[in-house]
Amino acid sequence: MTQGQAIRGVRIGATPSLHIERGEPVGHQRVDYWCANGHRTIRHFAPHANVPTEWDCRRCGWPAGIDALNPPARPVIKPFKTHLDYVRERRTEEEAEDILAEALAARAAARGERR
Ligand SMILES: [Zn+2]
Structure with missing residues (x-):
């Protein structure tokens, strides 16, 4: 009879430490968008992502830009x-x-x- 050769199993669905498996979480870049109504919409993008220059305002739906002092013109309805x-x-x-x-x-x- 052999000793010390117990088969070590891993439970199905077991989740080892994610940070060891996948590495450290990456950072992100935060971008503030401003609409003509003065609303701020904050978006987060991947570190090297191409950040869009405009984003729809979260509150009013107007186009919002990254320049707070010069937001995009209101949409023509x-x-x-x-x-x-x-x-x-x-x-x-x-x-x-x-x-x-x-x-x-x-x-x-x-x-x-x-x-
Ligand atoms: Zn707005």
């Missing part, structure tokens, strides 16, 4: 236009009258009416 607004852009009032008269005449003709 297109006003909502109704279908009628688009029609008015394309046609004058007189053209609209003509088209309406034309459509009414066509409808009257289709019904066999006389005008």
Whole structure:
């Protein structure tokens, strides 16, 4: 009978010290972004990552830049236009009258009416 040859097992799922396995945790670079509303958004990036010059503000969603004194301009928001607004852009009032008269005449003709 042999002695001192016990089989040493490792429990499945055992987690040895992560720092020994993977090395020391790396640092990070902190970047502050400022929007035109004066909000600060703090992001952390890997040490050698290319840091974006703009980031969306965490509070208001406006673009934020790294220069606190010169934040990016506020976004241009297109006003909502109704279908009628688009029609008015394309046609004058007189053209609209003509088209309406034309459509009414066509409808009257289709019904066999006389005008
Ligand atoms: Zn903001």
